[in-house]
Amino acid sequence: MLQDMFESKGTFSFEVFPPKKEGEFEKAFDVLNELSKLAPDFISVTYGAGGSRSGKTLELADYIQNTLGIDTIAHMTCVGSKKEDLLAVSEQLNANNVNYVLALRGDRPADMSDGQYAARDFLHANDMIAFLRENTQLHMAGACYPEKHFESFSMESDLNNLIKKQDAGAEFFISQMFFDNDYYYSFLDKADRKGISIPICAGIMPITSAKQLGTTITLSGSSIPKALTDLIAAYGDNKEDMRKAGIDYAIRQIRDLQENGVNNIHLYTMNKTKTAREIMEGVYR
Numbered sequence: 001m002l003q004d005m006f007e008s009k010g011t012f013s014f015e016v017f018p019p020k021k022e023g024e025f026e027k028a029f030d031v032l033n034e035l036s037k038l039a040p041d042f043i044s045v046t047y048g049a050g051g052s053r054s055g056k057t058l059e060l061a062d063y064i065q066n067t068l069g070i071d072t073i074a075h076m077t078c079v080g081s082k083k084e085d086l087l088a089v090s091e092q093l094n095a096n097n098v099n100y101v102l103a104l105r106g107d108r109p110a111d112m113s114d115g116q117y118a119a120r121d122f123l124h125a126n127d128m129i130a131f132l133r134e135n136t137q138l139h140m141a142g143a144c145y146p147e148k149h150f151e152s153f154s155m156e157s158d159l160n161n162l163i164k165k166q167d168a169g170a171e172f173f174i175s176q177m178f179f180d181n182d183y184y185y186s187f188l189d190k191a192d193r194k195g196i197s198i199p200i201c202a203g204i205m206p207i208t209s210a211k212q213l214g215t216t217i218t219l220s221g222s223s224i225p226k227a228l229t230d231l232i233a234a235y236g237d238n239k240e241d242m243r244k245a246g247i248d249y250a251i252r253q254i255r256d257l258q259e260n261g262v263n264n265i266h267l268y269t270m271n272k273t274k275t276a277r278e279i280m281e282g283v284y285r
């Protein structure tokens with residue numbers, strides 16, 4: 001059980017995504033073969049918000065669980081799904097012996113009307129967690145946001161909502177990426193005072209190019225500390241130097257977390273196996 005590892009030895013895990021283009025999707029299996037050599041405690045696989053590409057998530061999750069023999073967490077979003085859609089996906093996961101789901105609301109797809117959005121079956125992730133708990137054998141994780149979710153007007157209200165996921169049956173959380181550990185420590189402290197008692201995995205995203213940083217801020221809303229913008233200023237023009245500096249930043253971030261008692265690390269690999277390997281080697285050198 002993953003839960004036992006969180007509490008005892010701690011975990012080092014990876015996130016991968018199913019590439020969109022058919023030709024590229026096949027390469028995801030090579031990515032997984034390479035990542036498996038690093039012996040992660042689990043690998044999570046992302047999911048399209050509307051659920052339209054759920055088959056790709058399921059295919060990769062099946063491969064990780066049953067061919068590579070590594071515990072898998074299949075992400076699942078509910079924003080564009082009906083109850084029966086979630087049950088169909090759950091049944092397939094069950095048939096493939098994939099027992100863990102990261103239960104997410106997801107972001108509203110661009111082509112979803114106001115009416116469709118308002119009438120969705122599951123308003124929030126906690127509704128989905130309660131439903132899956134009631135109707136399936138799956139174990140659920142939820143997402144959390146060390147700098148608050150962008151729709152929340154305060155950290156306080158976001159934490160009041162976060163605890164609803166724990167109450168609904170989430171067994172652990174995986175955090176949004178962050179680049180300044182102080183935000184994470186402050187979040188852990190506030191979450192603890194709110195009564196969050198389930199394990200939290202710290203989400204770390206290595207920034208290996210200047211371009212990636214722009215996309216990352218837009219998608220995650222995470223703050224960028226001066227130490228990281230300084231790296232971009234110093235190395236942004238040189239591809240290989242920037243890659244090395246970004247990897248070094250992630251290693252230092254993870255070491256600092258571990259020195260401060262954070263033992264569950266989830267690496268957003270972006271399917272880059274060399275980067276993941278260099279980070280693991282750097283952390284456990």
Ligand code: FAD
Pocket residue numbers: 045046047048049050075076077102103104105106107123124125126143144149150151152157158159161162164174175176177203
């Ligand atoms: P929720 O928990 O529903 O929260 C969304 C907002 O609503 C928050 O502001 C929260 O405070 C508020 N809220 C929550 N519950 C309630 C309630 N009961 N009443 C009132 N307000 C409430 N997206 C994908 O499409 N695919 C992925 O694979 C994916 N993987 C992710 C992995 C991680 C680790 C993280 C952190 C995010 C991931 N996302 C993914 C992005 C995620 O879908 C978005 O951040 C989305 O906007 C919120 O999803 P959620 O499950 O956190 O939503």
